[in-house]
Amino acid sequence: LSLNAADLAALEVRTEGWVAGLQLVALAMRDHQDRSGFIRSFSGSNRYIVDYLAAEVFASQPAHIQSFLLHTAILDRMCSSLCDVVLELLVSDVGLVDGSLNPQVSSLSAYSQLILDQLERDNLFVVSLDDDRRWYRYHHLFADVLRHRLTSSVSAATVASLHRRASVWYERQGLIPEAVQHALTAVDDARVADLVERHGLRIIVGGQVHTALRWLNGLPDALVRARPLLCTVHALALLFTNQLEAAEARIQDAERWIQPDTPADQVRLIQGRAAAIRANMARYTGDINGCVTFAQQVLRLLPESETIARTIATLHVARAFRVSGDVRGAAERRAIAVIAPFQTADNLLGTLAAITNLARLQVLQGRLHAAAATYREMTQIATGTDQPLLRKGDHLLEGPAYYAGMGDLLREWNDFDAAEQHLVQAVAQMVDQLVVDAEDVARGYLALARLQHARGQHATAQRTLETYLDLARQRGFVAYLVARGAAAQAQLALAQGNLAAAAAWANASDTQRAPDVMNPLPFSREAEYLTLARVWIAQAGAWLAQAMELLDRLLADAEAKARMGSVVDILIVRALAQWSQEARSDALATLARALTLAAPEGSIRRFVDEGPAMAAMLHASIARGIMPDYVEMLLTVFHAQDKETRGQGEGTGGVLISPASLSPGLRVSSSLVEPLSARELDVLRLIADGKSNAEVGRTLVIAISTVKTHTNSIFSKLQVTSRTQAIALARDLQLL
Numbered sequence: 088l089s090l091n092a093a094d095l096a097a098l099e100v101r102t103e104g105w106v107a108g109l110q111l112v113a114l115a116m117r118d119h120q121d122r123s124g125f126i127r128s129f130s131g132s133n134r135y136i137v138d139y140l141a142a143e144v145f146a147s148q149p150a151h152i153q154s155f156l157l158h159t160a161i162l163d164r165m166c167s168s169l170c171d172v173v174l175e176l177l178v179s180d181v182g183l184v185d186g187s188l189n190p191q192v193s194s195l196s197a198y199s200q201l202i203l204d205q206l207e208r209d210n211l212f213v214v215s216l217d218d219d220r221r222w223y224r225y226h227h228l229f230a231d232v233l234r235h236r237l238t239s240s241v242s243a244a245t246v247a248s249l250h251r252r253a254s255v256w257y258e259r260q261g262l263i264p265e266a267v268q269h270a271l272t273a274v275d276d277a278r279v280a281d282l283v284e285r286h287g288l289r290i291i292v293g294g295q296v297h298t299a300l301r302w303l304n305g306l307p308d309a310l311v312r313a314r315p316l317l318c319t320v321h322a323l324a325l326l327f328t329n330q331l332e333a334a335e336a337r338i339q340d341a342e343r344w345i346q347p348d349t350p351a352d353q354v355r356l357i358q359g360r361a362a363a364i365r366a367n368m369a370r371y372t373g374d375i376n377g378c379v380t381f382a383q384q385v386l387r388l389l390p391e392s393e394t395i396a397r398t399i400a401t402l403h404v405a406r407a408f409r410v411s412g413d414v415r416g417a418a419e420r421r422a423i424a425v426i427a428p429f430q431t432a433d434n435l436l437g438t439l440a441a442i443t444n445l446a447r448l449q450v451l452q453g454r455l456h457a458a459a460a461t462y463r464e465m466t467q468i469a470t471g472t473d474q475p476l477l478r479k480g481d482h483l484l485e486g487p488a489y490y491a492g493m494g495d496l497l498r499e500w501n502d503f504d505a506a507e508q509h510l511v512q513a514v515a516q517m518v519d520q521l522v523v524d525a526e527d528v529a530r531g532y533l534a535l536a537r538l539q540h541a542r543g544q545h546a547t548a549q550r551t552l553e554t555y556l557d558l559a560r561q562r563g564f565v566a567y568l569v570a571r572g573a574a575a576q577a578q579l580a581l582a583q584g585n586l587a588a589a590a591a592w593a594n595a596s597d598t599q600r601a602p603d604v605m606n607p608l609p610f611s612r613e614a615e616y617l618t619l620a621r622v623w624i625a626q627a628g629a630w631l632a633q634a635m636e637l638l639d640r641l642l643a644d645a646e647a648k649a650r651m652g653s654v655v656d657i658l659i660v661r662a663l664a665q666w667s668q669e670a671r672s673d674a675l676a677t678l679a680r681a682l683t684l685a686a687p688e689g690s691i692r693r694f695v696d697e698g699p700a701m702a703a704m705l706h707a708s709i710a711r712g713i714m715p716d717y718v719e720m721l722l723t724v725f726h727a728q729d730k731e732t733r734g735q736g737e738g739t740g741g742v743l744i745s746p747a748s749l750s751p752g753l754r755v756s757s758s759l760v761e762p763l764s765a766r767e768l769d770v771l772r773l774i775a776d777g778k779s780n781a782e783v784g785r786t787l788v789i790a791i792s793t794v795k796t797h798t799n800s801i802f803s804k805l806q807v808t809s810r811t812q813a814i815a816l817a818r819d820l821q822l823l
Contacts, residue, residue: 090122097126101227103214108136108228136228144211144229145236155202156225157240160233161249161272164216164224170199172256173249247273254278263290267302276306280317287320291327292395294436300324315341315353319360326367329521331563338364352390359388363396366403373525373565375409375611398428402441409526412610413648414451422448426788439465443488445788453651455496455688460766462493464789487516487523491531498538501691501724510535517558525564529555533575540579541696541728552576567611570596574615577622582698586625593622607644613653616641617660624664634664655685656693663700671707678704679713686717695724763804768822770797775814775823 090098102108112126119125145153159170203223206213212229216222225233238246250273257266263286270278283290283302290299303311303321311317322337338361345354362384369377382403389396405425408418422445429437442465449458466489494509513531517523532555539548556572577592593599598612598619608616620637623630638661645653658681665674685693694701702725708718763771766787773783780794787794798810807813817823 090126094123094126101126103226103228105226105228136232145232148211152202152205155199156233157237158249160225160230160237161246161269162224162253164222165203166222167200167203169253169256170203172252174199175252247275251275251278254282258282258286264295264298271302271305276310280306280310280314283320284314284317287317288323288395291320291323292399292434292436296324296327300328311337312340315344315357316360319357319364322361322364323367326364326371327522329371329562331368331371334364334368355388356390356393359385359393360396362388363400366400370403370406370524371522372563373529373568375406375526378403379407379410394432395434398425398432398434399437401425401428402437402444405441406444408448408451410611411648412451412613412644412650412653414448415649419445419448419452423785423788435468438468440488442468442788443492446492450492450496451650451652453655453684453688455499455652455690456765457769459493459496460769460787462489462496463766465489467793487513487520487531488527490516491527491534495530495534498534498541499692500689501695503538503542506534506538510538525559525562525568528558528562528564529568529571532558533572536575536579537692537696540582541692545579545583548579549576552579567609567615570598570612571614574598574618578618581618581621581625582696586622589618589622590626593619608640610644610650613641613645617656620660620664624660624667627667631664631668635661638664651684655681655690658684659693659697659701662704663697666700666704674704675708675711675713678708682708682714682717686714691721691724694721695728763801763822767797767801767804770794771801771813771817772823774798774801774810775817 098109098112102112116122116125145156148156155170155174158173159165162169162173203213204220205211207215207220207223212226213223214226216224224230250269254266254269254273254275257263257269263282267279267282270282279302283299283306287299287303299320303317303324311321318337318341322334322341325331325334325337341357342361345357362381366378366381366385369375369381382400385396385400386404389400391397402425405418405421408414408422422441426438426441426445429441442461446458446461446465449455449461490509490513494506494513497506497509510531513527514535517528517531532551536548536551536555539545539551552572552575556569559569559572573592574596577589580588580592596615596619598615616637620634620641623634623637638657642654642657642661645651645657658677662674662677662681665671665677681694694705702722705718705722705725709715709722769787770783773786778786780791780798783789783794784791801813802808805813805816807816814823
């Protein structure tokens with residue numbers, strides 16, 4: 088036939104290599120000039136195929152086989168129990184099998200399995216789909232013929248009944264997409280609505296958002312609005328596709344059903360689900376306070392049976408530290424406790440979100456290595472499933488949160504290349520994904536801008552901040568997240584010596600009108616207040632006293648709430664203020680405290696990014712013998728950066744300081760062939776505290792098997808055989 092390769096490939100797929108089918112195709116194409124077009128349109132309705140199969144195959148079968156073939160042809164795949172359900176409908180409701188059952192078969196179940204075995208044994212165009220011979224399907228061409236014959240021999244109502252019965256079977260098996268598809272084929276809108284109302288939340292939270300939305304959009308609007316719980320499912324799907332106004336409208340459709348005589352339990356269910364959706368809306372715009380408030384309503388309103396919504400609400404409540412800035416023990420315990428329910432439910436998305444939340448808290452606590460280890464747990468969990476961290480399509484995973492958080496840590500540790508890879512990945516996903524935690528968006532863009540500025544790419548950094556501000560306004564972020572971007576612009580301007588631009592920001596910002604001294608400063612605006620203090624320090628004179636007062640208030644709040652990451656940042660700016668006041672001894676004492684807190688975590692950029700004044704203070708610290716090893720390392724980064732900037736204009740590098748050199752507590756003896764990883768150091772410290780493997784696992788939120796793996800690795804690297812030996816050697820090496 089002189090067919091080209093593409094036509095041959097298409098023909099092979101369509102006929103599945105069936106020799107008789109290929110011969111029939113050859114016969115059919117003899118009179119066709121457009122053979123490629125014929126192959127594209129070729130199906131079981133072709134008259135040659137229909138005639139052959141009808142006459143030579145189907146018509147030659149016994150009546151009971153014909154009935155089985157016809158009425159199971161609606162199934163894309165089949166097993167005996169599924170066929171039982173479809174044929175039960177045939178026996179009880181239609182009666183077409185009357186008198187045609189094999190007399191040797193005593194039950195319908197045995198009948199279905201025997202027929203399937205016989206069809207496979209006779210090679211009657213049935214294909215086994217698994218090694219257990221449980222699932223089968225018909226040859227595509229044969230299925231086309233059977234379906235055509237079915238629709239031409241029975242009523243549309245009968246075909247719809249078959250699909251409804253198949254839909255019921257699939258729902259009982261928990262195969263909801265297949266159940267919905269059969270209901271759609273039956274044009275049974277009421278059953279589709281029932282299925283989506285009962286199972287839609289789980290489908291959406293499981294990641295198949297667009298699938299659920301397609302089902303809902305196919306239903307009449309009046310039908311959806313007539314069912315308040317279905318409205319809440321629709322609202323959630325709209326929310327996850329960033330259609331916030333439409334989602335709110337659907338919530339209001341649901342709430343309109345609440346009347347004075349509405350049963351109290353239904354009122355609580357509608358209101359609880361509405362609060363759950365609004366909590367997510369608040370999160371995606373950065374209103375964490377609103378998110379927590381709505382989540383508390385969810386826990387108060389929804390019954391224990393609403394497991395998914397209540398578990399997610401518990402995670403939202405565990406985010407309360409982002410509002411208060413309080414990361415003391417209670418907040419940490421909540422952040423850890425919320426992980427387990429998601430793991431138990433095998434909810435990957437929720438698990439990753441909960442782990443991200445814990446890493447955020449650890450950063451605020453100033454525990455950078457612990458945060459990095461927690462972020463790495465995300466990759467281990469995600470890559471251990473068939474849903475990797477980076478996933479396109481329906482799945483809404485925590486990729487941006489991971490890449491932004493880990494990228495910012497790498498930037499802080501001066502690993503510019505790795506940081507850039509992570510942060511570029513973060514912002515790329517933030518643009519692609521319709522819904523992302525607004526705070527993650529801010530963190531990713533602002534960290535990328537700081538990295539670009541540190542490399543001397545000042546114009547690029549400003550463009551990154553402009554892009555962030557455009558995105559923040561476009562997605563309706565809360566005011567303080569927009570203001571945080573403007574403050575970052577002012578800080579970069581100040582670092583470049585543009586005091587006029589920074590002062591203009593300060594004059595236009597409402598941060599100058601800080602709350603009364605009797606009221607605490609809102610944690611959400613801490614970054615703005617620190618920028619304002621820097622501007623006041625640069626303006627000098629009378630502004631310095633205001634800066635010191637502001638910094639003292641910030642410091643008191645951070646210390647009271649165990650926010651040691653903030654304490655380090657505030658102490659750094661406070662030392663700069665004291666240095667500017669010529670209070671050199673006070674400045675160095677303040678800086679010494681910041682260095683002491685930062686050294687175990689290997690912080691670099693929070694010092695180096697402060698510029699020449701910080702370099703001068705570090706040189707003075709060397710003269711005073713303050714943290715000499717750590718300060719020398721920071722000055723090495725300073726000098727390398729200055730050299731690179733002078734040599735290349737807009738710098739591109741970053742001196743990579745290995746974790747082992749970041750602090751005395753992390754220096755490893757040269758006798759070790761391989762240094763301990765950050766996670767192994769966490770495990771080692773807990774072992775030294777006398778904790779069991781189970782206690783280590785609970786503390787670090789990892790499996791006991793993972794604890795054992797880390798412990799074995801520690802023993803191997805230290806060349807010891809027991810916990811006692813490991814602890815003793817670790818202390819000798821100053822690892823503890």
